[in-house]
Amino acid sequence: MIAAEDQVKSTNAQTIGKLVVIAVLMFGFGYALVPLYDKFCEITGLGGRTGDQVAELSENQAVDPNRSVKVHFDSNINSQLPWDFEPAETFMEVKPGQMYETHYVARNRSSVPVVAQAVPSVAPGQAALYFNKTECFCFEEQLLMPGEAKEMPVRFFVDSKLPDKVDLITLSYIIYRNDEATSLASSK
């Protein structure tokens, strides 16, 4: 009887050990979802991710002279940022495979230097993979002195492999205040 009880106890200990391992692994899995999600969005272009990387215009981009795609530029300002921030042009007709340049205009309305970071997003999501930026103000932090205004360029091309059904692409930026860099800039 005692032996049987000990038997049950050690089986229990094994079961519990395994179950605790599952629980701990699942906690880790919750965190593993973060890089998995990022990777998934990057590969599929879901969530409008356009990548932080500088794209290169490859040689084999055949420009289709008969096709044109409308690009809509959009801007949003986080409420913590005392800036104006607007696209110079709201719309642009582009031919896939060809390089274009436009710019956004930002002005610091406050009396202190402020550093901001812009985050891009492309809609529809399936166009995100084909929208390439070779130069963008969103690649780095932007510092504006009090009252300073600045034209911030974006150079981009739409890949000629863009699916036919897409005829409108929206490039949207949200610009946020970078608190850490701002306090560094104002202490200088």
Added chain:
Amino acid sequence: MTATTAHDDHHHAAPKGISRWLTTTNHKEIGTLYLVFSLAMFLVGGAMALVIRAELFAPGLHLVNPEFFNQMTTMHALVMIFGAVMPAFVGLANWMVPLMVGAPDMALPRMNNWSFWILPFAFLILLSTLFMPSGAPASGWTLYPPLSLQGGNSFAFVIFAIHLMGISSIMGAINIIATILNMRAPGMSLLRMPMFVWNWLITAFLLIAVMPVLAGAVTMLLTDRFFGTSFFDAAGGGDPVMYQHIFWFFGHPEVYIMILPAFGIISEIIPTFSRKALFGYTSMVYATASIAFLSFIVWAHHMFTVGMPLGGALFFMYATMIIAVPTGIKVFNWVATMWRGSMTFETPMLFALGFVILFTIGGLSGVMLAIVPTDFQYHDTYFVVAHFHYVLVTGAIFAIMAAVYYWIPKWTGYMYDERLGKIHFWWSTISVNVLFFPQHYLGLAGMPRRIPDYAVQFAEFNLISSIGGFAFGFGQLLFVWIVIKCVRGGKQAEARVWDGARGLEWTVPSPAPLHTFDTPPVVTENTEHSAYLQR
């Protein structure tokens, strides 16, 4: 519970008074603690629901300010889910699983004590946020960022409370799995286990798989809010939509955690009062397992409107609709069990029948919500509120009520008052439909959830719904009285309380002595246990 102490003689003397309950490692006493705690939380959460229904009684802001209203909707959900429904099921598991599998106690009695006693502290912390300067959480129980991160410092207490609830659930689940897998009486093979035990085994695995994911998600919220990380902050490269994915990866299995034990209870009660074996026992086991599996691959149907590609939306739509198949198998099996049975309609059976009908209504509105184009219209409306209250109130809560009426004679040794039980059933069933059915129409007409005020066109249905809400809410005080009355006394219950009942729990006297099955019963093909093989 006074009657049970008399049987304590052959074991060492138990401490008396409050320390008896603080230090108990007995599965029956801990089960009782869970059930009493759950009932208390049911009343607290119910009071919050009545604040909500009182404010919505008529258009305009009357009683509470919008911020407090939002705190009420959020706290009502957290208290009912983590404080009422889940502890009630764990309490039933504590009481009944060892009795049903012929084990002397749970596998880990001391951890069992701990996993219960964490809960009152968790809820003390959660409820204390109501009295903090920055108030209770007000962003909905889903705690979506960025809104949930814009509250005050009381948010840290909410997260800590959720961590404690998660730890409690995980320990409870580990205990239940170890008990079921290792402590079964000789001859009690897996496919001879009662359906309640089967459903709890699967539920416990769901708990272990997803509660840690919730813990991770809320920890990320905590570090985003207080430690400068940016998991969900777009300014720092995070993504708030990712929170929704992680949350619902927990959240959808969670809703099945709240219904699978209910399926188990109903599968016990219907055979008893139909005096027939459960129809399709094996298919019930496989149906439960399929529902559990499918729950992991349908989470994004809670977030169709975030803007996902067509392929994703279709996948989650079809996967969700497939769940109707195993669930339908269960409903048809219950109906087939009743077919040509010699049915009687005592209170547990009434609640079980109410469950089958009303849960099916909730299931059907769930299928409607699974359809992507219609979900775009129903999303975040009262239609969703009506749907999940049909599956949770007339589903989970009705099943818990049925279970209490079914097993309370075994717990107290006395029969409950059958006349009052029937009044409680009919009062609850009528008022709950007055409460929730009009909310379908409100949702279809476009009334959004979680708002304290609404357009006058919604006035009539809200008025009806509030009347139903007060009738249902105060009606539950009758349930409290029936339970108290049954604990105090009544007609002496026999060992086999219901003549159609089969299973090991009915072989021990009523009330069940504190220690049962010290010598394990031997189960064979032809013994008592075989609730499903013979009758």
